[in-house]
Amino acid sequence: MGVEDRFPVGMRVLAVDDDETCLSVLENLLRKCQYNVTTTNQAIKALDMLRKNRNKFDLVISDVNMPDMDGFKLLELVELEMDLPVIMLSGYGDKERVMRGVIHGACDYLTKPVRIEELQNIWQHVVRRRIDSKDKNKTASEGKACSMAGKLANEEKACYMAGECSQAMASKSNADQNIKLGQKRKEQSEDEEEEEYDQENEEPSNQKKPRLVWDAELHRKFLAAINHLGIDKAFPKRILDLMNVEGLTRENIASHLQKYRLGLKKSTQQPSMVATLGNSDPYQQMDSIEGFRTLSGSGGMISTTLPSYASGGLFCRLNSPSGLRGINSSLLVQPVHSQNIDSRSIKTLGNMQLSMFSANQTSSLLQGIPTSIDGNSPPTHNSGAFGNHSSLGAASVKTQSFDPGICELGYNRCNKSWQGTTQISKFPANTSAVSNNDQLAQNNLNFSSSTFCSGNSPVDFSSTSVVAPPLEDARGKLRCQEGLLENILLTSCYTQHQSWEADNRGCNKEMSQTFNTIKSVSPNGDTSSLGHSLDQNNTVSSKRIDVSLVNPSVTQSSEDEKFYSMESIDGCILQSMESQEDLMQNTFESLDDIMSEITKQEQNAIMLMDGEMEFDAYHVGSCI
DNA sequence: TACTAAATAT
DNA sequence: GATATTTAGT
Numbered sequence: 340m341g342v343e344d345r346f347p348v349g350m351r352v353l354a355v356d357d358d359e360t361c362l363s364v365l366e367n368l369l370r371k372c373q374y375n376v377t378t379t380n381q382a383i384k385a386l387d388m389l390r391k392n393r394n395k396f397d398l399v400i401s402d403v404n405m406p407d408m409d410g411f412k413l414l415e416l417v418e419l420e421m422d423l424p425v426i427m428l429s430g431y432g433d434k435e436r437v438m439r440g441v442i443h444g445a446c447d448y449l450t451k452p453v454r455i456e457e458l459q460n461i462w463q464h465v466v467r468r469r470i471d472s473k474d475k476n477k478t479a480s481e482g483k484a485c486s487m488a489g490k491l492a493n494e495e496k497a498c499y500m501a502g503e504c505s506q507a508m509a510s511k512s513n514a515d516q517n518i519k520l521g522q523k524r525k526e527q528s529e530d531e532e533e534e535e536y537d538q539e540n541e542e543p544s545n546q547k548k549p550r551l552v553w554d555a556e557l558h559r560k561f562l563a564a565i566n567h568l569g570i571d572k573a574f575p576k577r578i579l580d581l582m583n584v585e586g587l588t589r590e591n592i593a594s595h596l597q598k599y600r601l602g603l604k605k606s607t608q609q610p611s612m613v614a615t616l617g618n619s620d621p622y623q624q625m626d627s628i629e630g631f632r633t634l635s636g637s638g639g640m641i642s643t644t645l646p647s648y649a650s651g652g653l654f655c656r657l658n659s660p661s662g663l664r665g666i667n668s669s670l671l672v673q674p675v676h677s678q679n680i681d682s683r684s685i686k687t688l689g690n691m692q693l694s695m696f697s698a699n700q701t702s703s704l705l706q707g708i709p710t711s712i713d714g715n716s717p718p719t720h721n722s723g724a725f726g727n728h729s730s731l732g733a734a735s736v737k738t739q740s741f742d743p744g745i746c747e748l749g750y751n752r753c754n755k756s757w758q759g760t761t762q763i764s765k766f767p768a769n770t771s772a773v774s775n776n777d778q779l780a781q782n783n784l785n786f787s788s789s790t791f792c793s794g795n796s797p798v799d800f801s802s803t804s805v806v807a808p809p810l811e812d813a814r815g816k817l818r819c820q821e822g823l824l825e826n827i828l829l830t831s832c833y834t835q836h837q838s839w840e841a842d843n844r845g846c847n848k849e850m851s852q853t854f855n856t857i858k859s860v861s862p863n864g865d866t867s868s869l870g871h872s873l874d875q876n877n878t879v880s881s882k883r884i885d886v887s888l889v890n891p892s893v894t895q896s897s898e899d900e901k902f903y904s905m906e907s908i909d910g911c912i913l914q915s916m917e918s919q920e921d922l923m924q925n926t927f928e929s930l931d932d933i934m935s936e937i938t939k940q941e942q943n944a945i946m947l948m949d950g951e952m953e954f955d956a957y958h959v960g961s962c963i
Numbered sequence: 964t965a966c967t968a969a970a971t972a973t
Numbered sequence: 974g975a976t977a978t979t980t981a982g983t
Contacts, residue, residue, distance in 0.1 A: 550973075550977055576965065589965080594977055597967070970980070 347462030348373040351395060355385040355413065356402035356428065361451065365400070365428070368455045374462075382408035389421055396423060397465045400449075403429035403436065411443045418444040424464035428453060551591050560584060561595060570603075 352374045356362040362378050369376040377396070379385045382405045389396060399417055403410035414425045424447075427440040432450035440448040446464040449457050553561070564581035565573040575593040582592070 547972085548978065553976085574966065590978070593966070594979090597969095598976070600967095966983085968980100968982085970978100972978070973976085 347465070349375045350462050350465060351375045351377070351397045352461075353385055353388065353396045353399045354378045354401075355382055355399065355405070355410075356380060357382075357405040357407070358402065361402065361428075365453060368453060368458050369400075371455055372458050372461075374458075381405070382410065382413040386413060386416055389417060389423070393421065396421075398424050398426065398461060400426040400428055400461070403427055403431075403440070411439060414440070414443045414445055422468070424468045426461055426464065548588070548590075551587070553595055557582075557584065557587075558595075561592070561599075565596075565599075 352369050354362060354365050354369060354376055355378070356365060357380050359380055362380055366376050366378050377388070379388060382401065385399070385401065386408070389399070399413075401410045401413050405413075410427060410429070414427060417423055417425050425445050426447040426449060427443075427445040428449050428451060429436060429440075430451045432448070437448045446467070447461065551557075560582045561578065564578040567581060568574075568577055573596065575589045575596055578592045578596065579587060579589050
């Protein structure tokens with residue numbers, strides 16, 4: 340595995356502890372272990388060091404209780420950004436804390452005083468991590484390693500939770516493909532067992548192709564290609580050319596295209612369900628989701644179970660980020676305009692009202708999308724139950740972050756990463772900072788979503804089933820419970836892959852009871868350090884937020900852009916519709932019709948767009 | 964050769 | 974059951 344001969348001698352360890360004494364002791368111990376030790380007494384500094392010196396550290400060992408940043412927070416960020424093994428250190432070793440550490444992704448949890456014996460073996464985490472990451476990129480030909488990683492991952496189940504673990508396991512099974520071949524092939528194998536065996540060993544090319552996982556990024560490219568070519572002219576080969584992804588084959592694309600088309604087909608066939616809210620494309624939804632978590636009860640991707648309803652449509656979107664900067668709403672909408680979607684539709688688009696549907700409401704998802712557009716909706720920000728929030732800034736292009744907070748309660752699990760791209764982060768949004776109509780206005784389109792989260796009006800998640808009922812069907816009992824969301828935090832628990840499936844029911848259960856966990860994002864129980872930093876850096880007036888902390892990945896991808904508008908965040912407000920039902924109904928007479936209309940336009944709109952943005956635009960349409 | 968639908972596999 | 978690969982027909 341490419342480990343130096345002298346490993347772990349010289350292993351680069353970053354030790355973080357606000358207590359100088361402890362830090363010093365720790366440093367000494369680590370040095371005794373012959374590690375290359377770097378120390379800092381501030382978590383923020385540690386993070387900074389890690390960011391600036393990527394690949395300069397092999398492992399992080401951090402105290403839990405630190406004034407500037409909670410150790411768990413640090414852990415989380417490191418996990419997300421660096422994928423480095425992190426060992427938590429604390430004077431308290433109670434089960435709860437340890438569990439919290441583990442859930443946050445700590446690969447180990449040591450209690451003070453730390454013994455050198457414990458430190459002598461911490462290098463194993465580095466090795467393990469390397470194996471795991473290697474495994475991720477693995478192909479079938481590297482089956483042995485996969486298998487190994489699988490085992491390791493298994494051991495670290497608690498640490499990696501579903502995500503990586505399942506990945507590893509999947510790879511493992513890939514390696515095991517000795518498998519049953521189809522009937523014909525089966526017969527053949529029975530007759531020519533040895534021969535086949537030999538062939539496998541001698542001609543790896545005969546082996547089955549490693550299973551390709553269409554992660555968000557890949558799918559995004561796929562969609563971009565389709566958008567570029569136009570759905571009618573999007574053939575595998577051309578898509579392949581456009582995507583320009585190494586290792587990707589035409590067959591892969593053909594297969595994916597097949598699925599994609601099926602999805603579209605379904606959308607068309609079930610306009611009320613799927614088309615209405617958007618396309619059936621899970622990945623797209625994912626993209627749109629980006630930035631916020633979708634509370635999804637369904638195993639794995641929301642899309643899987645609920646193709647179109649998914650998050651995208653139901654949740655407001657956070658504006659996310661990096662790629663979007665400079666891309667204003669109008670850009671996103673323009674394609675739609677050009678399609679002459681009637682005003683009603685546009686209105687719909689304009690308002691991304693997050694509505695919560697009762698679990699029983701399976702028929703009309705959209706009911707209650709209050710709309711107002713283009714200045715028709717005055718910035719009634721904080722005035723009354725319905726604050727006006729700009730939302731829908733845009734569907735962001737890349738999945739940036741999620742807040743594990745929600746799942747965190749009750750030890751729910753969230754996948755740590757989605758194919759390495761999806762991340763979890765926190766987005767405490769201060770309601771007051773939410774409204775951002777002016778900015779949107781500049782874009783000619785006021786994407787405002789009415790929400791009644793503003794001011795002191797708490798959003799009541801209780802009685803109303805919150806998250807897409809359609810989603811919910813069999814599995815997801817996603818109900819938000821009472822909780823005062825003074826700060827509208829967009830929380831969407833981004834679930835992904837089947838890997839999550841196993842746990843997700845339990846998670847759902849938990850979620851149903853803890854939707855109000857927004858506040859509990861922080862391990863400390865306060866609104867989280869992030870929240871504080873938001874408060875400090877994000878003046879309401881500026882409507883900008885320093886996301887360096889909030890969304891590390893953003894910082895990562897575009898370091899120059901520390902700030903970006905938060906307009907979307909605000910927009911993501913979950914709203915209980917039941918209480919507003921009447922209002923909504925009055926607002927729309929036939930939302931379904933509108934949605935159908937939009938859906939029809941959707942396809943056309945796609946063609947008009949170019950690049951990723953368009954893609955997003957597509958999304959916008961679909962999410963309505 | 965390339966596309967797609969259907970069959971298989973995981 | 975969903976998703977990906979492989980096969981087979983065009």
